[in-house]
Amino acid sequence: AQSVTQPDIHITVSEGASLELRCNYSYGATPYLFWYVQSPGQGLQLLLKYFSGDTLVQGIKGFEAEFKRSQSSFNLRKPSVHWSDAAEYFCAARPPRSDSWGKLQFGAGTQVVVTP
Amino acid sequence: DVKVTQSSRYLVKRTGEKVFLECVQDMDHENMFWYRQDPGLGLRLIYFSYDVKMKEKGDIPEGYSVSREKKERFSLILESASTNQTSMYLCASSIGFRDVAGENYGYTFGSGTRLTVV
Numbered sequence: 001a002q003s004v005t006q007p008d009i010h011i012t013v014s015e016g017a018s019l020e021l022r023c024n025y026s027y028g029a030t031p032y033l034f035w036y037v038q039s040p041g042q043g044l045q046l047l048l049k050y051f052s053g054d055t056l057v058q059g060i061k062g063f064e065a066e067f068k069r070s071q072s073s074f075n076l077r078k079p080s081v082h083w084s085d086a087a088e089y090f091c092a093a094r095p096p097r098s099d100s101w102g103k104l105q106f107g108a109g110t111q112v113v114v115t116p
Numbered sequence: 117d118v119k120v121t122q123s124s125r126y127l128v129k130r131t132g133e134k135v136f137l138e139c140v141q142d143m144d145h146e147n148m149f150w151y152r153q154d155p156g157l158g159l160r161l162i163y164f165s166y167d168v169k170m171k172e173k174g175d176i177p178e179g180y181s182v183s184r185e186k187k188e189r190f191s192l193i194l195e196s197a198s199t200n201q202t203s204m205y206l207c208a209s210s211i212g213f214r215d216v217a218g219e220n221y222g223y224t225f226g227s228g229t230r231l232t233v234v
Binding site: 009034038041042043044045046050090092103105106107109110 | 120133148149151156157158161164174206208222223224225227228
């Protein structure tokens with residue numbers, strides 16, 4: 001069955017430190033991959049996406065993600081975290097354009113807490 | 117910018133009531149989706165619609181129905197609200213199946229409706 005897994009439910013990081021959020025997927029073919037961020041009380045905002053090509057993807061707010069086919073992973077990174085990065089982060093995937101009607105499947109989310 | 121607007125941020129309803137959650141998008145998107153979000157479970161798809169009057173069940177449709185009479189509006193209906201439907205409800209839209217690779221930029225989400233059923 002197709003799935004998206006975020007192994008870390010909760011991560012605490014100090015302001016200024018680096019951040020890496022893990023995402024693993026299980027799909028028959030390489031899916032399209034997305035990272036979203038949800039600030040408290042808000043909807044989800046798209047950070048970045050991967051469809052094909054360069055495996056290092058740059059996004060908004062200083063985030064990047066690296067696609068690794070051999071590990072079925074799409075990990076999100078930020079070199080230096082700001083207090084405003086405290087939020088919940090969701091990895092999502094959809095099958096390549098064929099039969100999915102564009103539906104995204106979401107991981108369970110990773111809550112990021114930033115300490116002073 | 118695409119905007120997806122959910123009519124209510126917070127809603128409190130009584131058990132057994134019929135509840136309507138409204139969602140409107142302004143960018144002529146074909147696809148619209150309703151998800152519910154619960155702690156530890158992420159986002160789960162309730163229903164989606166790929167065209168006016170067209171709808172498909174998602175992963176957890178029980179207890180819900182939807183209506184899409186106009187392209188820009190997608191309504192989620194709780195026929196008889198129950199306490200286990202207390203949740204955050206998120207609406208999203210996207211361009212449709214006709215997209216080619218690289219042109220589907222993912223969903224645009226509304227701000228969510230936090231529904232409490234008492």
